[in-house]
Amino acid sequence: MNCEQIQDILLNDYLNKEISPEQKKVVDEHLDQCPTCMEFFNHATEVILPMETAQKHSVPDDDWQNIKNRIETQKEKGTSIFHFPKPILPLAFAALLLISFFAAREFAETIKPPIVCVMEHEDAILYLTDEFEEFMGTDFENEEYFLEEFFL
Amino acid sequence: MNNMDDLITQDIIKKASTGDLDAFEKIYRYYAGFVFNVSLRVTNDRETAKDVSQEVFLTVYRKLKNFRFDSSFKTWLYRIAMNTAINTAKKESKIKEKALKSHIEEPGKPWQNDVNKHMDQVDNEQRLNTLLSKLQVQERACMVLKHIEGLSCQDIADALKMNVNTVKTKLRRAREKLMTLRKDVVKNEL
Numbered sequence: 070m071n072c073e074q075i076q077d078i079l080l081n082d083y084l085n086k087e088i089s090p091e092q093k094k095v096v097d098e099h100l101d102q103c104p105t106c107m108e109f110f111n112h113a114t115e116v117i118l119p120m121e122t123a124q125k126h127s128v129p130d131d132d133w134q135n136i137k138n139r140i141e142t143q144k145e146k147g148t149s150i151f152h153f154p155k156p157i158l159p160l161a162f163a164a165l166l167l168i169s170f171f172a173a174r175e176f177a178e179t180i181k182p183p184i185v186c187v188m189e190h191e192d193a194i195l196y197l198t199d200e201f202e203e204f205m206g207t208d209f210e211n212e213e214y215f216l217e218e219f220f221l
Numbered sequence: 222m223n224n225m226d227d228l229i230t231q232d233i234i235k236k237a238s239t240g241d242l243d244a245f246e247k248i249y250r251y252y253a254g255f256v257f258n259v260s261l262r263v264t265n266d267r268e269t270a271k272d273v274s275q276e277v278f279l280t281v282y283r284k285l286k287n288f289r290f291d292s293s294f295k296t297w298l299y300r301i302a303m304n305t306a307i308n309t310a311k312k313e314s315k316i317k318e319k320a321l322k323s324h325i326e327e328p329g330k331p332w333q334n335d336v337n338k339h340m341d342q343v344d345n346e347q348r349l350n351t352l353l354s355k356l357q358v359q360e361r362a363c364m365v366l367k368h369i370e371g372l373s374c375q376d377i378a379d380a381l382k383m384n385v386n387t388v389k390t391k392l393r394r395a396r397e398k399l400m401t402l403r404k405d406v407v408k409n410e411l
Contacts (some may be wrong), residue, residue, distance in 0.1 A: 080393050085374055087368065116399035119349040120368035126261055129271055136249065136278045137242065143279075144240075215279045 075106050079113060192215045234294055238285035245285075248298075249278055255370065256302045262365040263306040263358065264313060265350055273309050277302045299380035303362055312356045355402055360395040363388055365375075 070078075078096055082088040088096070100107050229251055236244035256277050261270035280301050284297050288297060362381060366372045376390070378385040 070371075080396055081389060084396060085389065085392060087374060112400050112403060116396065116403050117364075117368050119345050119352060120364060122345060123262075123349055123369050124346065125254065126258055126267075128257045128274070132253065132257070132271065132274060133246065133249055136275050136282075138244065139275065139279055140245075140282055141385060209391055 070095060070099065072103060072106050075103070076109050079106070079110055084113060084117065229294060234285065234288065237270055237282070238288065245282055248281070252298055253278075254306065259302055259370065260306045262353060263303075263312045265354055266313070266394060269309060269313060276307045279332075280305065296376070296379045299376075300382060303380050305340055307358050309361055310361070314358065325410050352399055352402070356395050358396060360391045360398070363391045363397050367392055
């Protein structure tokens, strides 16, 4: 193994203390012979040493009492006449959704659908030609030209 | 710490989940040290750690009735503790970042150099706090759980709800970062 591979193992499995005995032996043997990797290893252990030797802090004396007080306060709130049990909130939301749905449906029924006028083919032509004549200001019938006949 | 789960029995957990405060106190006494120390290291502030610790146990108390024993109680509690500590640390660091920005803008106050120069003069505790403060919150959490609490990478992954390889990457990156910082300190001292 070259130095790069050794340093990679050092930064990972070796310092994680999750290395197989065989691999640890290989790395240790390399460290004994390689001052560069040994220096790298020393630098790496130096930065984690303050953590490995960190003192454990004792929990503040009033911690439990504070937690207990807060639990008891919450319990008291829970029995208040103004306090609603938690399931009431999703139920209220569901009820609101249902009411909104039915209200929207009622509203939709009040809106009249657009009137669809179905005309026969002949009636449609007559209607359109009348409209066209009116638009052009011309009476095609007087000119012996029956627009309707052209289409019909 | 490995046999915590053996001592906090299902019976105690079930009793606590029904609101039995004596049973809950047993759980608290067992895990309080871990929760407080991890919170302290992740947030880097004693008062904040105190608040985090209380918040963790209140959350545990509230959610106990939903605990189904599908996973280890220890892992479940660790996860609540780490989530609370990490979220608080993130909020706090945003506030500090704002404060730091205004501090840097003032001329003649080389805050960064001060920290580096003092690193070797202060005791282990302060050095530890300085090192941890140089890491991102997630990296800090991984390093604390690995090198202070002695958890395996798999346990860290479970506590942080991360892939084990992500944990390993974060640990490596954190070590590299701290080594670079150390080099800079040595350079400054020369």
